[in-house]
Amino acid sequence: MHNNQQYYHDSSPSAPLCSWSEDCLDIPMTGHYDAIRLHDTLCYVQSIVSQKNTPNWTRIIEVNDCVVSEPDSIQAAITQLSAFYEWGVEKGCYASAVIIPESKLDDFSHIHAISTDPHNGVRVFFDRDTAEQWLSIQRQKHRKSRMH
Numbered sequence: 608m609h610n611n612q613q614y615y616h617d618s619s620p621s622a623p624l625c626s627w628s629e630d631c632l633d634i635p636m637t638g639h640y641d642a643i644r645l646h647d648t649l650c651y652v653q654s655i656v657s658q659k660n661t662p663n664w665t666r667i668i669e670v671n672d673c674v675v676s677e678p679d680s681i682q683a684a685i686t687q688l689s690a691f692y693e694w695g696v697e698k699g700c701y702a703s704a705v706i707i708p709e710s711k712l713d714d715f716s717h718i719h720a721i722s723t724d725p726h727n728g729v730r731v732f733f734d735r736d737t738a739e740q741w742l743s744i745q746r747q748k749h750r751k752s753r754m755h
Contacts, residue, residue, distance in 0.1 A: 625655055630664045631742060632656065637671045642683035649691045656698055663749065665702040665742050666695060669735065672708050692729065702745035703729045704738035 626633045634652055656664070692703060728745070732738040 625652060627659060630661060630746070632659075632664060632666045634666060634668045636668060640684070642687070645684050645687050649687055652691075653694065656695075661699065663699045663701055663753075665704070665745065666700055667704045667706065667735075667738055667742060669706040670708070670711060672710060696728070701728055701749050702742055704732055704742050705729065706732050706735055706738050709733050 624635065632652070632655065634648075636648065640648070695703065730738070730741055732741070
């Protein structure tokens with residue numbers, strides 16, 4: 608998945624190093640995130656998607672162990688990530704893979720609950736390889752559906 612990558616990074620310490628690989632935006636979330644940093648990151652990612660201006664795309668969000676740990680921050684993160692999901696769908700994102708450590712499953716139970724709906728294009732994974740395989744299958748399905 609790492610061919611033809613375009614990297615985006617700004618000078619602020621909270622901005623992630625995002626990369627496009629074909630139609631997939633890779634959003635690594637490393638380090639400690641609070642509600643403010645998450646908001647800034649999601650705004651930054653929205654600007655990257657707008658710059659790319661691609662009608663159909665996927666995303667892979669990889670969360671590390673340090674992401675939001677306080678209960679208030681977790682609730683704010685869920686709200687922001689839900690809005691980010693909806694925004695992505697409106698902008699053409701047809702599949703979202705969220706990779707979280709198993710230790711964070713309880714914190715992200717809302718996202719995990721969303722991912723059990725087979726029709727919404729969101730899945731939670733504990734490892735990158737499985738997430739990338741699922742996105743590849745979603746791409747194939749998407750291409751086939753566009754041909755009909």
